[in-house]
Amino acid sequence: MAIVLLLSTYEQGHQPLGIAAPAAALRAAGHDVSAFDLAVQSISSDQLLDAAARADLIGISTPMHTAARLGVRVARQLQASSDRSDRIVFYGHAANSLRDLGLGRAVSGDVDLQLVALADGGDASVVPLFDREARLTPDRSLLPPLDQYARYRSADGDTHLAGYVEATRGCAHRCTHCPLTPIYGGRLRLNGAAAVLTDIDQQVAAGAEHITFGDPDFLNAPQLAVELLEAASTAHPQLTFDATIKVEHLLEHRALLPQMACCGVTFITSAFESVDDQLLDVLDKGHTAADLDTALGLAELAGIALRPTWLPFTPWTSPQHYLDLLQFVETRQLVDVTPPVQLGLRLLAPDDSPLVAPMREMGALVDYDTDGLTWNWRHADPRMDDLQGELARLAEMQADFATIKRAACEVLGINPWPDINAPHLHRPGLTEDWFC
Numbered sequence: 001m002a003i004v005l006l007l008s009t010y011e012q013g014h015q016p017l018g019i020a021a022p023a024a025a026l027r028a029a030g031h032d033v034s035a036f037d038l039a040v041q042s043i044s045s046d047q048l049l050d051a052a053a054r055a056d057l058i059g060i061s062t063p064m065h066t067a068a069r070l071g072v073r074v075a076r077q078l079q080a081s082s083d084r085s086d087r088i089v090f091y092g093h094a095a096n097s098l099r100d101l102g103l104g105r106a107v108s109g110d111v112d113l114q115l116v117a118l119a120d121g122g123d124a125s126v127v128p129l130f131d132r133e134a135r136l137t138p139d140r141s142l143l144p145p146l147d148q149y150a151r152y153r154s155a156d157g158d159t160h161l162a163g164y165v166e167a168t169r170g171c172a173h174r175c176t177h178c179p180l181t182p183i184y185g186g187r188l189r190l191n192g193a194a195a196v197l198t199d200i201d202q203q204v205a206a207g208a209e210h211i212t213f214g215d216p217d218f219l220n221a222p223q224l225a226v227e228l229l230e231a232a233s234t235a236h237p238q239l240t241f242d243a244t245i246k247v248e249h250l251l252e253h254r255a256l257l258p259q260m261a262c263c264g265v266t267f268i269t270s271a272f273e274s275v276d277d278q279l280l281d282v283l284d285k286g287h288t289a290a291d292l293d294t295a296l297g298l299a300e301l302a303g304i305a306l307r308p309t310w311l312p313f314t315p316w317t318s319p320q321h322y323l324d325l326l327q328f329v330e331t332r333q334l335v336d337v338t339p340p341v342q343l344g345l346r347l348l349a350p351d352d353s354p355l356v357a358p359m360r361e362m363g364a365l366v367d368y369d370t371d372g373l374t375w376n377w378r379h380a381d382p383r384m385d386d387l388q389g390e391l392a393r394l395a396e397m398q399a400d401f402a403t404i405k406r407a408a409c410e411v412l413g414i415n416p417w418p419d420i421n422a423p424h425l426h427r428p429g430l431t432e433d434w435f436c
Contacts, residue, residue, distance in 0.1 A: 002119040005055035006035040006142075009070035011063055013150030013432030014164035014212060015203075018061030018092055020138030025112040028136060031119045035142040038074065040149065048074075049081050057119050058088045060104070064179065065348055068094035068373055075103040089118060093179045097350040097373045108183045110169065128183045130170070134192025137199050145206065150432035152210035152240065154266070155305070160240075162210040162430060163203030167196050167228055171216040173246065174354075175271075176284050177311065180216055182352040188220050193228060200232050200239075210240045212430070218243035219253050226256060229263040240428070244269045248286035250295045257302035265304055266428040270295060272308035275328050276321040279314060282358070296332060305427035307337045313388040314347040315364040315377055319412045322384070326405055333422050335401045339433040343404050344391030349375040387411040 004026050008016035019035045026033045034051060036043050052058055060075060062068040071090060078084040088104025091114070095106040107114040109128030112135065118124050151159040168191060170184035200211055211232065218225050225243070233239060241264050250257070250270060274280055275289045287295075292308075299306035312325055329338050349356055349365075350373055359365050359377055366376040379385050390407055399407075402419060409416040 002031045002056040002121075003054055004031050004033045004057045004059065004115070004119050005051050006033060006059045006061065007071070007074060008035070008037045008039065008061045008067070009074060010039045010067045011037075011061070012214075013430065014162065014214070015140065015143050015146060015149050016061060017138060017164060017166060017214070018063050018067075019143060020140045021135060022059065022061075022091070022112045022115045023142055024136040024139040025116050026119055027139060029116045029119065031116075033139075033142065037144055038070075040144050045077070049078070052078050052084060052087075053082065055087060057115070058084060058104075059115055060088065060090050062090050062092040062094040062098065064092075065094050065350070065373060067092070068098060069371075072098065072101065072103065072371070072373075075101075079103060089115070089124065091115060093183060094350070094373070096182065096352050101370070110189070130184075130187055130189060132189060134190065135169075135195055137195045137202070140199075140202060140206070146203065146208055150430045152242075153429055153431055154240070155426050155428050157426060159431060160209035161207045162212060163200065163206075163208035164212045164214050165196050165199050165203075166214050167191055167193075167218065167224055168215050168221055172220045173217065173248075173286065174284060176282065176354040177347060178216070179350065179353075181354060190221060190224060193224060193231070196228055197231055197235070201235065204236050204239065209238060210242070213241060213243040215244065217246050217249060219245050219249040219256070222249075222253050222256060226259060226263075229260060229265065233263040240264045240266045242267045242269065242428075242430075244271075246270065246286065247272065247291050247295045250298055251287070251291060254298050257298055257304060261303045267305040267307055268299060269307045269309060271311075273311045274314075274317070274321065275324045276317065279311075279316045279321070282314075282316055282355075283311070292328070293332070305337070305429070307427070307429060308334060310338070310342045310345065311347060312343055312345055313379075313384065315359055315362060315379055317379075317384065319381060319384060319387075322387070323408065323412065323414070326408060327417070330401070330405070330420050330422075333425060335422070336425050337427050337429065338401070340391075340395040340399055340401075340404060341433060343401075344388060344395045346388050346392070347377070349377060351375070383411055383413075 060071040090098045090106045091111040099106040146161045152162040170187045172188045174181045364377040
């Protein structure tokens with residue numbers, strides 16, 4: 001039996017599945033597992049170091065870029081107190097970018113299997129591993145209660161405890177800016193309906209009144225998605241749900257949207273990314289700018305709020321296309337569902353990103369930021385880099401849309417267009433904004 005310590009630093013505001021899922025697999029294999037969610041738990045350095053000193057294996061969950069950067073800080077803290085690099089393993093979608101830092105091993109793909117192998121005394125694979133087996137029901141007993149995490153806010157402003165599940169792992173698509181593409185390469189695996197429904201049951205028992213389906217795309221497996229929604233809403237009629245769905249799938253499976261609404265889906269997050277068809281093609285998104293209005297109309301017709309996410313700053317984004325994006329947000333009455341941070345996001349380019357090669361060819365790359373875990377790049381128009389820096393500053397201040405629009409017009413040297421006097425629309429969502 002190995003003593004395993006699992007650490008999570010950030011998982012987009014929800015109770016970390018990055019601890020609950022491997023904890024179930026490790027405990028089923030007979031190992032002693034403890035865990036800290038450093039995003040919400042106040043753990044002293046002494047407590048952390050004491051727990052690490054007792055552990056045979058220290059797993060640091062890195063499901064996305066922000067978590068990876070925070071995980072590096074934790075690993076350095078552990079290494080500074082005593083060399084723990086032989087015991088540390090980064091695991092998750094962003095782990096590959098940490099492989100050469102000398103802070104520990106890194107595994108990706110079906111990481112539960114590799115963590116168990118390491119705890120058993122075996123080796124970890126340097127390439128992602130996958131299987132077709134269903135996963136165990138996540139073990140959430142090690143985690144802080146749901147009231148420590150982001151909540152669901154209904155259209156009337158009431159807040160409710162929120163849970164989180166994933167019906168699948170991987171993704172059937174290969175969007176070039178997505179961290180899953182280098183790992184899964186279009187592979188999709190099902191976690192198993194029984195395990196997902198049992199996970200929903202245990203979170204409802206813990207007080208959840210809303211469930212987020214956090215799959216990269218909930219309609220990668222449309223039949224499974226509908227079966228899960230129908231089963232969960234039948235077992236728990238009071239539950240509401242949200243999911244992430246590609247524009248391409250919203251159009252392809254439009255007939256499912258009214259059914260999803262009847263099952264309690266109140267909002268959908270969708271990666272619109274841009275209103276520039278050239279950039280959408282570079283990102284291999286599978287939709288066009290014209291499809292965005294269609295998606296908005298389909299969601300509205302079904303009675304589901306659509307919350308777009310954006311990638312506004314890339315080497316391919318022209319000043320005019322950025323202004324077009326702002327006009328789209330304003331004219332489609334999306335201001336209230338567009339957090340300021342979304343309007344200042346800059347493309348991340350980790351070393352394994354498919355976009356590194358074309359960025360190098362166009363002369364956009366500058367150097368690799370080891371601490372930032374991304375390639376630094378510059379835009380051909382220096383005003384765009386200046387604007388992104390200014391908007392990032394404004395986003396930290398939670399500036400409103402009008403302020404962001406004025407700043408963009410000033411930096412780009414145009415007169416602001418007249419503000420649209422649209423009513424504020426209160427749409428359902430979570431109390432923590434999406435971030436990467």
